[in-house]
Amino acid sequence: MSDLISVQNVSFRYQEEQPYVLNDVSLTVEKGEWLAIVGHNGSGKSTLARHLNGLLQPEKGDILVEGYNSRDEKSIWEIRRRVGIVFQNPDNQFVGTSVRDDVAFGLENNGVPRVEMIERITESIKRVKMDEYVDQEPHRLSGGQKQRVAIAGIVALRPSIVILDEATSMLDPAGRKEVLETMRELKEEEGMTVISITHDLEEAAKADRMIVMNKGEIIDEGLPATIFQKGEMLEEIGLDLPFPLQMHRALKERGYPLDSLTLSQEDLVDAIWTLQSKN
Amino acid sequence: MDITIKELEHLYSKGTPFERTALKDVDLSIKEGTFLTIIGHTGSGKSTLIQHLNGLLKPTAGSIEIGEFHIKSGEKEKRLKELRKHVGVVFQYPEHQLFEETIEKDIIFGPLNFGVSEEEAKKRAAELIELVGLDHSFLERSPFDLSGGQMRRVAIAGVLAMKPSILILDEPTAGLDPRGRKEIMELFYRLHQEEGLTTILVTHSMEDAARYSDRIVIMEKGTVALQGTPMEVFSDANALKALSLDIPETVQFIKRLEDRFNTTLPHSVFTLEETVEAAVSLLREEES
Numbered sequence: 149m150s151d152l153i154s155v156q157n158v159s160f161r162y163q164e165e166q167p168y169v170l171n172d173v174s175l176t177v178e179k180g181e182w183l184a185i186v187g188h189n190g191s192g193k194s195t196l197a198r199h200l201n202g203l204l205q206p207e208k209g210d211i212l213v214e215g216y217n218s219r220d221e222k223s224i225w226e227i228r229r230r231v232g233i234v235f236q237n238p239d240n241q242f243v244g245t246s247v248r249d250d251v252a253f254g255l256e257n258n259g260v261p262r263v264e265m266i267e268r269i270t271e272s273i274k275r276v277k278m279d280e281y282v283d284q285e286p287h288r289l290s291g292g293q294k295q296r297v298a299i300a301g302i303v304a305l306r307p308s309i310v311i312l313d314e315a316t317s318m319l320d321p322a323g324r325k326e327v328l329e330t331m332r333e334l335k336e337e338e339g340m341t342v343i344s345i346t347h348d349l350e351e352a353a354k355a356d357r358m359i360v361m362n363k364g365e366i367i368d369e370g371l372p373a374t375i376f377q378k379g380e381m382l383e384e385i386g387l388d389l390p391f392p393l394q395m396h397r398a399l400k401e402r403g404y405p406l407d408s409l410t411l412s413q414e415d416l417v418d419a420i421w422t423l424q425s426k427n
Numbered sequence: 428m429d430i431t432i433k434e435l436e437h438l439y440s441k442g443t444p445f446e447r448t449a450l451k452d453v454d455l456s457i458k459e460g461t462f463l464t465i466i467g468h469t470g471s472g473k474s475t476l477i478q479h480l481n482g483l484l485k486p487t488a489g490s491i492e493i494g495e496f497h498i499k500s501g502e503k504e505k506r507l508k509e510l511r512k513h514v515g516v517v518f519q520y521p522e523h524q525l526f527e528e529t530i531e532k533d534i535i536f537g538p539l540n541f542g543v544s545e546e547e548a549k550k551r552a553a554e555l556i557e558l559v560g561l562d563h564s565f566l567e568r569s570p571f572d573l574s575g576g577q578m579r580r581v582a583i584a585g586v587l588a589m590k591p592s593i594l595i596l597d598e599p600t601a602g603l604d605p606r607g608r609k610e611i612m613e614l615f616y617r618l619h620q621e622e623g624l625t626t627i628l629v630t631h632s633m634e635d636a637a638r639y640s641d642r643i644v645i646m647e648k649g650t651v652a653l654q655g656t657p658m659e660v661f662s663d664a665n666a667l668k669a670l671s672l673d674i675p676e677t678v679q680f681i682k683r684l685e686d687r688f689n690t691t692l693p694h695s696v697f698t699l700e701e702t703v704e705a706a707v708s709l710l711r712e713e714e715s
Contacts, residue, residue, distance in 0.1 A: 188604040188605075188606060188607075189574065189575065189576055189603065189604040190574055190576075236602065290469050290470065317602050318601055318602050320468060320469050320631045321631055321673060322468060322469075322671065347604040347605060386605060386606035386607075387605055387606075391676040391677070391680070391699075394699055395680070395699070395702065395706070398700075399706060402707055404706075404707065404710055413676070413680050414683070417683045417687050418687075420684070420687075420709070421687055421688070423710065424709065424710055
């Protein structure tokens with residue numbers, strides 16, 4: 149795997165004389181991975197996301213996307229073509245009056261020839277399973293459907309990276325599932341790289357790699373299974389451990405330590421069964 | 428004030444080609460002091476239903492009684508303003524409704540409108556700003572310099588400033604991080620108990636529904652599909668599955684333990700602490 153994005157010692161604040169929102173942040177994103185960046189509201193994770201496609205410029209440090217530096221004005225469009233962001237609010241990112249028009253918007257802006265445009269629109273709408281809705285007005289869609297159209301708009305531009313910036317946090321459970329499944333398929337089948345910015349640790353548990361942010365700094369990085377070992381650290385910064393891990397910890401505190409870390413209910417029940425049989 | 432809803436129907440764009448049934452045959456009675464949670468998929472009619480409870484929407488058929496107030500299709504209830512004094516609604520993303528120059532002005536806007544004296548309104552603002560977890564220094568600040576979570580607290584204080592006896596919460600924690608969610612829900616629960624409020628919560632969180640409610644109502648396609656105590660509702664796993672709704676994790680887990688250990692455990696278990704207790708009881712049994 150090779151680095152798609154390299155963030156080098158980036159610091160940023162919205163106004164001078166205010167505290168830094170990002171403080172000496174460095175990280176790399178590898179091709180084809182699902183990277184979860186977790187932290188509470190205000191930890192700097194969305195600010196970081198906005199740096200990754202050049203919406204914001206670092207005050208110090210550099211950001212390279214496939215070799216293009218976001219400080220270089222000529223690179224900005226190269227970067228934006230490669231990095232698409234799905235934002236939090238499904239109602240704030242529609243520009244077209246139909247699903248088809250909305251997906252066309254980005255392609256028109258990028259000067260894609262008409263014949264190819266039509267092809268790409270059809271293909272990307274199909275990709276997110278919204279082909280039955282091509283002529284629908286956006287406001288008639290559910291939140292999950294709107295976010296899938298937003299993904300189609302990005303996919304049509306053939307980016308190498310899709311960032312989900314709390315893209316599921318305003319959706320109901322069914323909508324959340326829809327969006328995550330769509331992204332997972334895109335990753336598996338098209339080799340898309342996914343960066344998911346979230347405070348949902350259950351979503352992060354399914355990532356290939358996790359970065360934990362707090363107060364504008366990266367405080368941990370690694371495999372979800374390794375990071376979840378440090379349950380207390382995650383709770384201290386205001387995140388909710390998945391239920392099986394909470395149970396695991398509470399049982400340990402009560403004097404019933406279970407062997408291994410359990411991320412699913414089935415495993416937890418097995419572990420309790422094993423412990424009981426030993427007694 | 429008790430709430431009684433009878434055969435409520437609401438058609439959007441009635442009599443036009445765009446007519447759409449949002450609610451039909453809704454019968455509900457909510458006793459004063461109840462914490463009621465309404466669950467349902469997007470589009471199931473939850474929000475339409477609660478907009479009837481303070482007269483924002485009028486039934487196209489059926490009736491609603493709230494204490495001495497009667498809202499009936501075809502009839503005008505002249506005391507809607509009076510009703511709205513009693514029924515406070517925290518809408519989705521209430522921070523979008525902040526508009527004043529200072530936080531204090533925003534909080535006292537409602538009470539002043541309802542004829543409360545400025546002195547009294549300011550006194551309430553000072554109390555409420557602390558109650559929602561901010562301090563006095565915030566009162567003179569602009570609401571627009573705050574973080575999203577803080578703005579939401581200010582908006583909630585604005586609703587509470589009207590001293591409603593019925594509090595309606597439409598997904599009050601959507602978009603907040605876990606700590607923010609917990610703090611806001613604990614605040615509402617404390618108010619519910621201390622002030623003896625009737626609370627109606629609309630949520631997608633099965634965990635919150637299990638933890639706080641006296642009663643749960645499940646809406647589907649504009650009507651009530653299931654209702655009862657949390658225990659009654661969550662023990663009907665098949666019905667929930669048919670409605671493609673999740674069961675709270677604690678309830679799922681207790682069920683799995685029961686199956687594996689071939690035993691029965693208490694079914695009124697909804698909090699983590701209680702679930703741990705149940706698991707410990709299984710482990711302890713073996714020791715003795």
